[in-house]
Amino acid sequence: MTVGSPAVVIGILLSTVIVAAWLIWVERRMIGIWQDRLGPNRVGPLGLGQVVADMVKIFFKEDWIPPFADKPVFVIAPAIVMVTMLLGFVVVPFAPGVGVIDFNFGLLYFFALSSLAVYSQVLAGYASNNKYSLLGSLRAAAQSISYEVFMGLAAMGVVMLAGSFNLREIVEAQKDGWYVLPQFAGFLAFLVAAVAECHRAPFDLPEAEQEITGGFHTEYSGMKFGMFFVGEYLGITLNSAILVTLFFGGWLGPAFLPPLAWFILKTLVFILFFILLRAALARPRYDQFMSFGWKVMLPLTLANIVVTGAVGLSVP
Amino acid sequence: MISQLRTLWIVLKHTFSRADTVQYPEQRPKLYPRYRGRIVLTRDPDGEERCVACNLCAAVCPVDCIALQKTEDVDGRWYPEFFRINFSRCILCGLCEEACPTYAIQLTPDFELCEYDRRNLVYEKEHLLIQGTGKYPGYSFYRVAGKAIAGKDKGQAENEAPPIDVHSLLP
Amino acid sequence: MPDKIVGNDFGPPKAGPKDGLQGGSPHKIVGNGFGPPKAGLHIEIDGKSHPVKAGENLLQAILSLGLDLPYFCWHPAMGSVGACRQCGVIQFKDANDAQGRVVMACMTPVAEGMRISLQGPDAKAFRAGILELLMTNHPHDCPVCEEGGECHLQDMTVMTGHTVRQYRGLKRTHRNQDLGPFINHEMNRCIACYRCVRYYQDYCGGDDLQVFASHNHVYFGRQEDGVLENEFSGNLVEVCPTGVFTDKTFSRHYSRKWDLQTAPSVCVHCGIGCNTSPGERYGSLRRIVNRYHGEINGYFLCDRGRFGYGFVNGPARLYQARSAETGPLDVSTAENRLRAMLEDAKGIVGIGSPRASLEANFALRERVGAERFHAGIGDAEHGCLRTLLDLVRNLPLHLVSLREAERADAVLILGEDPTQTAPRLALALRQAVRNRALAIADELGIPHWQDAAVREAAQAEKSPLFIASPAPTRLDDIAARTCRASPRTIARLGFAVAHGICPEAPAVMGLTPEHEALAAEIAQALTSAERPLIVAGTGCLSEDVLRAVGQIAAALAAARPGRATAVHFAVPECNSLGLALMDAQSLAHAAHTIESGEADTLLILENDLYRRADRTTVDALLTRARQVIVIDHTLHATAERAHLVLPAASFAETEGTLVSSEGRAQRFFAAMQPAGDSRDGWRWLGPWPCLDDLTRALADSLPVFQQITACAPGAAFRIAGQKIPRQPHRYSGRTAMLADIRIHEPKQPEDTDSALAFSMEGAANDHPPALNPFVWAPGWNSNQAVGKFQDEAGGHLSGGDPGIRLIGDGAGTGLPWSVPPETEASIADALRLVPLHHIFGSDETSMHSSAVAERAPHPYVALNPEDAARLGLAEGEEVELAPDVWLPVKCLPGLAAGIAGVPAGLPDLPVPVTAWQSWKPNKPGDETS
Numbered sequence A: 001m002t003v004g005s006p007a008v009v010i011g012i013l014l015s016t017v018i019v020a021a022w023l024i025w026v027e028r029r030m031i032g033i034w035q036d037r038l039g040p041n042r043v044g045p046l047g048l049g050q051v052v053a054d055m056v057k058i059f060f061k062e063d064w065i066p067p068f069a070d071k072p073v074f075v076i077a078p079a080i081v082m083v084t085m086l087l088g089f090v091v092v093p094f095a096p097g098v099g100v101i102d103f104n105f106g107l108l109y110f111f112a113l114s115s116l117a118v119y120s121q122v123l124a125g126y127a128s129n130n131k132y133s134l135l136g137s138l139r140a141a142a143q144s145i146s147y148e149v150f151m152g153l154a155a156m157g158v159v160m161l162a163g164s165f166n167l168r169e170i171v172e173a174q175k176d177g178w179y180v181l182p183q184f185a186g187f188l189a190f191l192v193a194a195v196a197e198c199h200r201a202p203f204d205l206p207e208a209e210q211e212i213t214g215g216f217h218t219e220y221s222g223m224k225f226g227m228f229f230v231g232e233y234l235g236i237t238l239n240s241a242i243l244v245t246l247f248f249g250g251w252l253g254p255a256f257l258p259p260l261a262w263f264i265l266k267t268l269v270f271i272l273f274f275i276l277l278r279a280a281l282a283r284p285r286y287d288q289f290m291s292f293g294w295k296v297m298l299p300l301t302l303a304n305i306v307v308t309g310a311v312g313l314s315v316p
Numbered sequence B: 001m002i003s004q005l006r007t008l009w010i011v012l013k014h015t016f017s018r019a020d021t022v023q024y025p026e027q028r029p030k031l032y033p034r035y036r037g038r039i040v041l042t043r044d045p046d047g048e049e050r051c052v053a054c055n056l057c058a059a060v061c062p063v064d065c066i067a068l069q070k071t072e073d074v075d076g077r078w079y080p081e082f083f084r085i086n087f088s089r090c091i092l093c094g095l096c097e098e099a100c101p102t103y104a105i106q107l108t109p110d111f112e113l114c115e116y117d118r119r120n121l122v123y124e125k126e127h128l129l130i131q132g133t134g135k136y137p138g139y140s141f142y143r144v145a146g147k148a149i150a151g152k153d154k155g156q157a158e159n160e161a162p163p164i165d166v167h168s169l170l171p
Numbered sequence C: 001m002p003d004k005i006v007g008n009d010f011g012p013p014k015a016g017p018k019d020g021l022q023g024g025s026p027h028k029i030v031g032n033g034f035g036p037p038k039a040g041l042h043i044e045i046d047g048k049s050h051p052v053k054a055g056e057n058l059l060q061a062i063l064s065l066g067l068d069l070p071y072f073c074w075h076p077a078m079g080s081v082g083a084c085r086q087c088g089v090i091q092f093k094d095a096n097d098a099q100g101r102v103v104m105a106c107m108t109p110v111a112e113g114m115r116i117s118l119q120g121p122d123a124k125a126f127r128a129g130i131l132e133l134l135m136t137n138h139p140h141d142c143p144v145c146e147e148g149g150e151c152h153l154q155d156m157t158v159m160t161g162h163t164v165r166q167y168r169g170l171k172r173t174h175r176n177q178d179l180g181p182f183i184n185h186e187m188n189r190c191i192a193c194y195r196c197v198r199y200y201q202d203y204c205g206g207d208d209l210q211v212f213a214s215h216n217h218v219y220f221g222r223q224e225d226g227v228l229e230n231e232f233s234g235n236l237v238e239v240c241p242t243g244v245f246t247d248k249t250f251s252r253h254y255s256r257k258w259d260l261q262t263a264p265s266v267c268v269h270c271g272i273g274c275n276t277s278p279g280e281r282y283g284s285l286r287r288i289v290n291r292y293h294g295e296i297n298g299y300f301l302c303d304r305g306r307f308g309y310g311f312v313n314g315p316a317r318l319y320q321a322r323s324a325e326t327g328p329l330d331v332s333t334a335e336n337r338l339r340a341m342l343e344d345a346k347g348i349v350g351i352g353s354p355r356a357s358l359e360a361n362f363a364l365r366e367r368v369g370a371e372r373f374h375a376g377i378g379d380a381e382h383g384c385l386r387t388l389l390d391l392v393r394n395l396p397l398h399l400v401s402l403r404e405a406e407r408a409d410a411v412l413i414l415g416e417d418p419t420q421t422a423p424r425l426a427l428a429l430r431q432a433v434r435n436r437a438l439a440i441a442d443e444l445g446i447p448h449w450q451d452a453a454v455r456e457a458a459q460a461e462k463s464p465l466f467i468a469s470p471a472p473t474r475l476d477d478i479a480a481r482t483c484r485a486s487p488r489t490i491a492r493l494g495f496a497v498a499h500g501i502c503p504e505a506p507a508v509m510g511l512t513p514e515h516e517a518l519a520a521e522i523a524q525a526l527t528s529a530e531r532p533l534i535v536a537g538t539g540c541l542s543e544d545v546l547r548a549v550g551q552i553a554a555a556l557a558a559a560r561p562g563r564a565t566a567v568h569f570a571v572p573e574c575n576s577l578g579l580a581l582m583d584a585q586s587l588a589h590a591a592h593t594i595e596s597g598e599a600d601t602l603l604i605l606e607n608d609l610y611r612r613a614d615r616t617t618v619d620a621l622l623t624r625a626r627q628v629i630v631i632d633h634t635l636h637a638t639a640e641r642a643h644l645v646l647p648a649a650s651f652a653e654t655e656g657t658l659v660s661s662e663g664r665a666q667r668f669f670a671a672m673q674p675a676g677d678s679r680d681g682w683r684w685l686g687p688w689p690c691l692d693d694l695t696r697a698l699a700d701s702l703p704v705f706q707q708i709t710a711c712a713p714g715a716a717f718r719i720a721g722q723k724i725p726r727q728p729h730r731y732s733g734r735t736a737m738l739a740d741i742r743i744h745e746p747k748q749p750e751d752t753d754s755a756l757a758f759s760m761e762g763a764a765n766d767h768p769p770a771l772n773p774f775v776w777a778p779g780w781n782s783n784q785a786v787g788k789f790q791d792e793a794g795g796h797l798s799g800g801d802p803g804i805r806l807i808g809d810g811a812g813t814g815l816p817w818s819v820p821p822e823t824e825a826s827i828a829d830a831l832r833l834v835p836l837h838h839i840f841g842s843d844e845t846s847m848h849s850s851a852v853a854e855r856a857p858h859p860y861v862a863l864n865p866e867d868a869a870r871l872g873l874a875e876g877e878e879v880e881l882a883p884d885v886w887l888p889v890k891c892l893p894g895l896a897a898g899i900a901g902v903p904a905g906l907p908d909l910p911v912p913v914t915a916w917q918s919w920k921p922n923k924p925g926d927e928t929s
């Protein structure tokens, strides 16, 4: 277990938060482009200042707590998602020597934290004392339970191949070839589960505006709402980073770029993919979504494990 | 599944297509006469108010932002005593124009309806009524309707036979 | 006299009012009003078997099943003639017939096992074709047509699916006529269904609306421009399926039906209690339409009720409190002033009103105490109503509803002109004389709905109707015998009839031979009839006449043991009977209390005393009282003399209960918020939080009213948690109608007094009949949608006709025989004054409607031409009726000799005829008596 120097730790913390905030702009701009619009382009060069403007706006918004809400819980809920997501970055192996902690059980740690994040939504929905919020949080809970199951199973193939839960070792193990090839089914399942875990479109059922007016964050405004928002972008970034780590060789890449650059580049591609999904796909019905998880993805990942195991046994 | 992937691909291709929107207000889009903006009330070819206060526009309006009252002039024409549109509610859907049997109410390409005071968005008949016929130049409702008005007696509308002489015994 | 009455002629004995919220029709008449109930059958419609009632026609049966079939000429109250050809369906010969043939549903009797098709392509094509033909001449008028949006023709056009006009030829046109102040005429829109003339001539007996010319030139109108004279002409608005006849008063401030805020209401212009739907828009009352009631008005109102609503927004309407010294007051000052005046009073005399609700009267009674509560009606009328109640309580009388009256097969009218005092009753009596025709039809096996055939078979045969009245009546044309006499003589005739029926009743001495013969004939007709009916009322202000009715009723009951006698007493105002049931003191008593100094304050509720007693008496009373407070909606002579006037809500703005002349308590509801500062009369009078509390307090404190809380569901009633909306779901302009005043849309006003909401939101279906503001059903926008709310076409409302009958169920056990009155002594050169009533003129509130006022007579003194000649008076000559009141003489042929008729209740006639008083005509130049 190695610990990064304080400078590295602070650097990682700041850059993840900044990246998450900046993603707000990226998302709006990209969606604009994909929808043949211009997107935010007025504030600063290329509209980059939009993030700052949004931040300023959200800081000065009335931070309203509904009188019927359960106040302490209502306040804590958005912080949970921020904190858990930020803590998730602790195990991300950015590059050799760049990282916070190097746990042997890094992957498990990641799963643990991403399950904890759902408490944020459940508590927010409960504390809001609003039927839409409650519906949203019920959906969030059910969604996490269902999709986490095969998210874990999907990663097991990788673990079996690498023989370790240590994320750095998993990256090292991909020296001879990224796991996306042997573990393609696992990759697909993990990707779907990752989208569902950060409840991004098309799997944004817990907040489905058209059906339940924003779900768990219906009653939130101001900075608390902003925290949910940033939490969501942190989730995207974290999940993209883990995807890259597990299946795309992490920092590995031809030597003309430093390892960290490879890592960032690969992560960025996945972030953009997340945004593309939102721009292109429609939200499924809730029952369809659930049966897809249990009836398609779960068997798929189980089969993947069986096949990986069988192949691993037969090829010593 | 395939269709989802295809959708992703199609959307991705749009990365390289030109934006359909323009940099308003420096650039302005071309708006066609059928664009749905600020509403006007128009007049007959002969310069009379077209609106006959039939209330169909008010009934069809999904946000209920039209209120009017029928009255009648000495000529026998129906017209609105008042006609009010609350533009702070109007969603410029154009249903009123579709419902109007006289082409009186029409939407225009003027969409710049901004006010600092919502009250200024309440338009009365004098704000709505224009001098011309708008998009439909030739139409006059009373020329096809059976109701007699000054200058158009029974039997003088389009496709009308002269009034029956009820005392005649001829078949 | 019989000791035990087990029933009346019209139905099973009443088993106590139904409890429950639906209200109830105590006398559920089985059958369609046209014939006795028949056994059920089954017919097969489009392959599905349906139960139907034998004796019906197919159209009736289909509509009663809730299916849709377009029609025009058929009307549930008028039967079928097969004129419009719109109701075509396919009838199959037998189970194997696949082709079938088109028949008119309205002309085809149902038969067991009949197979028909409504939806077959041929049937649909036939109906679409007929409609297209009907529409060939139809003008392009809907946007400027008052019928639009509630037009049966529009509905049927949509129902048949005719959407595109293919006819390219010329349209025939017609010139319109001016039909008077009530009705617009736009003949281009006619589809020649003939409903109007059938209604006007056959149903109402009118003769000034005819059909002219031939083939597709037919024209429905008058021979020349002029007022449509029949008192029920207003129903043409609803009878005509198109916009030919429309409401002229409504057109002046027109609003589409979907824009009207409406409430279930009861007509306030006479004692019958017809059910109405008043409609409001932008804070003013726009019109009245019929609200179907299976026992009372059915499909029709009279013109006074339909067009008399103008007082609600009239020029004399009170919007603000005012004090005699300081002029207009704001609400809180007025409240304080009222409180101060009442605290300061040395005793308060409360004067109630027969045109205010039971609740308002009761609130006044609670305020001033029962002994200080006065009825506020003329002393003669007060006496009559007391006698009337005495009879109803103690004799085996059954107060008939109008539907029951229509089934009477012998009618005697004593001293009343129902067309003028209880108009809708007169229309019912007009149907009653047709029972003979229906009996003939029965003998010949003609179904009752075969209208033309029944009329052809019966020719001029009628059930007997006898009219004894001081002046000619509008029912004389259908009467078997009429008799013109003074009220006293009419009473004596009545007593003679009673003696003729039951010899135990004392005989009348000294009758003229003609009257003897007439009495015998009437007695014979009444005894031999199945369902005899006696109609009388307070019209000629004679207690003798009422007692004579009681005597006849008792005699009939004695002659027909076990059956209560059907009677109907016309009373002048909408709550006359209710007020009488409250046992209030007389006006003379009020005058006495003030005169004696026991009290010094008059608190007058919705009443103009100048209509109740002569000017000198009222002047004296008002002068003597130290403080006079008037609560009313309209400014009148009494209010002008009051120290404090408080604005009250009119019937369209308040809620309460009225008792009709049938003894039926009915709840009416506010269609709109009270105008200006006005508020419910009872709200000025006491600390009642809501109407239900007041109604309950009344029910608890006066046993006769025990049932009234069940008239309609209370304010807490909800359908699936929702109130009942007063506005249709298409109500328009919500976000614009007040935007010129306040851009922030105000909350809809709340109604704490009823289960209705001033809103378009709420429970759309399953309204209990007493709470149904208007009728509408998908595809049925006109008032003919009522078919969807009836248990069968033309029957009762599903869920029971609203209202609870309080009295007159034939439970009385008997009174001793009355002694017939003597002939009155004749006074040399003098005449007896009798009030002559006018449908347009005698009612106080409707005279504030300009249309009704236009139809009212000018004041006159009517004399029999011989009397006039004897007294040397010529038509038009002015005579002095009372000091300084000069009226022209009108020669009225047919007026009984020895009496002078004076129009009752005209506003510009300062002296009401209060009693049977004698009068010596003075001409100019004579010295005043």
Ligand code: SF4
Pocket: B039, B057, B060, B061, B062, B063, B064, B065, B066, B085, B089, B090, B091, B092, B093, B094, B095, B096, B097
């Ligand atoms: S455009 Fe639509 S919302 Fe606006 S007034 Fe017309 S119908 Fe109403």
Ligand code: SF4
Pocket: B050, B051, B052, B053, B054, B055, B056, B057, B058, B068, B096, B099, B100, B101, B102, B103, B104, B105, C143
């Ligand atoms: S629909 Fe047309 S004619 Fe009718 S009220 Fe509206 S503007 Fe006037």
Ligand code: SF4
Pocket: C138, C139, C140, C141, C142, C143, C145, C146, C147, C148, C149, C151, C152, C153, C154, C189, C241, C242, C243, C244
């Ligand atoms: S009668 Fe009916 S169909 Fe004819 S113009 Fe009037 S609303 Fe239209």
Ligand code: SF4
Pocket: C189, C190, C191, C192, C193, C194, C195, C196, C197, C220, C239, C240, C241, C242, C244, C245
């Ligand atoms: S005027 Fe009306 S009721 Fe009379 S025939 Fe014509 S459409 Fe029928």
Ligand code: FES
Pocket: C059, C070, C071, C072, C073, C074, C080, C081, C082, C083, C084, C085, C086, C087, C088, C104, C105, C106, C107
């Ligand atoms: S309704 Fe049957 S023919 Fe007219």
